[in-house]
Amino acid sequence: MTTTWQNWGRSVRAEPVEVAQPGSVGEVVEVVRGARERGLTVRPVGAGHSFTAIAATDGVLLDLSRLSGVLEADIGSGRVRLGAGTHLHQLPDLLGPLGLALENMGDIDQQTIAGAISTGTHGTGATFRGLAAQVVGVTLITASGDILEVGEESNADLLPAVALGLGALGILVDVTVQCVPAFLLRAHESSAGLEDVLSNFDEFAVADHFECYWFPGTSRVQTKTNTRVPIDVPHRPPGRVARTLDQRVVQNGLLRAVCEIGVAAPRFTPPLNRLATRVLGEKVYTDRSHAVFTSPRHVRFRESEYAVPRAALPEAVRALRTLVERNAWRISFPVEIRAAAADDLWLSTAHGRDSGYIAVHRYWKEDYVPYFRAFDTLMRDFEGRPHWGKLHFQDSESLAGVYPKLGDFAAVRDRLDPNRLFGNAYLRKVLGE
Secondary structure (H helix, E strand, O other): OOOOEEOOOOOOEEOOOEEEOOOOHHHHHHHHHHHHHHOOOEEEEOOOOOOOOOOOOOOEEEEOOOOOOEEEEEOOOOEEEEEOOOEHHHHHHHHHHHOEEOOOOOOOOOOEHHHHHHHOOOOOEOOOOOHHHHEEEEEEEOOOOOEEEEEOOOOHHHHHHHOOOOOOOOEEEEEEEEOEEOEEEEEEEEEEEHHHHHHOHHHHHOOOEEEEEEOOOOOEEEEEEEEEEEOOOOOOOOOHHHHHHHHHHHHHHHHHHHHHHHHHOHHHHHHHHHHHHHHOOOEEEEEEHHHHHOOOOOOOEEEEEEEEEHHHHHHHHHHHHHHHHHOOOOOOOOEEEEEEOOEOOOOOOOEOOOEEEEEEEEEOOOOOHHHHHHHHHHHHOOOOEEOOOOOOOOOHHHHOOOOOOHHHHHHHHHHHOOOOOOOOHHHHHHHOO
16 A cells, blocks of 8 residues: 655655564564565655655655664764664764764754765865764665675775665665764854855855855855864853744744745845845854754755865855846745865765855745756856755766766665665666666
8 A cells, every 4th residue: 555755845755655664673674675575666764854856766665763772882982873763853862971972963953864874964164074974884784685784894895885875775774973072062153245255265164164144135144153162161052032032933933934925925035135134143152062053944945955166166156146146036045055074985975075065945835946957057067066865957977977986886786786676766867777
């Protein structure tokens, strides 16, 4: 009996024959072997926060949410083995008592650890790498139903592929992450001129973690600079009332109102964006790292994001601004601008190069295609690499030009899943048959 599944962004719907929720590694093996015998494909799903159809299937949808929590921890080394279905928002309560934290995080924590690393979730920080680059080992269920340990002591050569594997190489059942001692972040949120930030981006990005949000139709950006602080430094985090007011009313309530007005009367979007750059104001506060890295996102949207060589970021943003102005688009969602360090993962957007990230968004009730397609075309001029979990229009042929290890990844896929038990339409498009 089929059921309907849809992702958080409401950009993808699928009708799997079955949704399986195994509670043990053995049960995962049974699901994989059973699907193979029935001639069905299997796709793992986390929280459904990818905007692409990476999890969609008409076969078996494998929900790993019951494989959750800390399985093993070595406080001395900082290495923690987590069930694949552990949600990122659970980690503060799991790692906190151990005195540990993730080295870096993105701004959304609803994903599962397996889903986040498999799609290339990253944060910001010119000297800090994405989440998958913090992985030192995984346990993978292969298409044959075998349990494959991958790490420094076994199958180490596979780690650059399976740590960010799109769910194409097997089913991750646990993930070992290299954590760091828990720390605080001092956040400074302010505003600046877009051109000032672009012309001096290296000076802004020298901070531990820097990002900014450009409101289309304006010349201003909202900046967020986070500085790492030892955990024992005296501090006073925002109070419950202040935090609720900021997160629910300013960050989400105001944005939802602007988006709804934009749907009903688009001509009001530019002046509302200009108003937003004045309303957001300036804030300075210190809190635990995860509380600063992440923010609740209650306003549903669709997103596309590209990584370009970091040196090309300012010119790429300027080109995007020209594109928006030339088409007279009224975009209510801000454009997010970040940077991250290079890593050695084969399918990472930051593979082999320090990277700048540009993310565009549209409210879920609006047609995203013209804006995202033009953005997609533009980013190819800057050797852009699309985020695997965010909307793009590339295929295996075009991706081979910007992901130099795509062929090596395909060879590992041929070895671990020659019959494409873990395949779907999205993977056929981006990886080939």
